[in-house]
Amino acid sequence: MIAITREDFDPGTYIQAAIDSKVGGIVSFTGVVRDDGITAIELEAYEEAALEELHAIKDEAMSRFAITSVDILHRIGRLAIGDHIVLIVVGASHRRSAFEACEYIINRIKETVPIWKKEYTNKGMRWVPSEHP
């Protein structure tokens, strides 16, 4: 599944669903809201473009690595400390491809997918700067 969602998700459900007779390993990455002295974050997306970009990243990963499945879920809206932000689940016959593809996908998301984070603190709010300015 590829989705931008306002709803929470259960990583375990997607990990379990990636099991297949050809799959020997599943690597997942779950991004969560870290307490950097904040009270909450708000995620905003250019939803239609972000969804297209996530599909493109999945296609890139499927062609570059020997993997069998990719799921990417990215939340938007207001989130609290500890909430899930993003989930990537990669299934593969062998672990190396799954690890490499999972890291590739999160790096590509941070580079290109039009999603932004606003942090709220007791002093106000700020847009989180990009890692790829």
Next chain:
Amino acid sequence: MKVLVRAFAGFRDVMGESTSYDLPDKSDLSTLLSLIASRSEESRALLFDNKGQLRGHIILMVNRKRVSRTVIGTLLLSEGDEVALYPPVAGG
């Protein structure tokens, strides 16, 4: 012709989320950017540096495809096009 401009993150704070602009037929992207900048000093400062150059970090999309700044002066817009402007992304 009418073109829809959508802005996101810090750009939305300045330019508003979604604005329709009226342009002469066959206008290019640079004409649209100049029109947006003419609406407020804040918008101008957001888009252009003090030499009138489009700021380097701005990302542009036309109909959900990224466009290079090298084509701003030649890319002709059409009725109903959706142009998006936004700062570098920070998801994940």
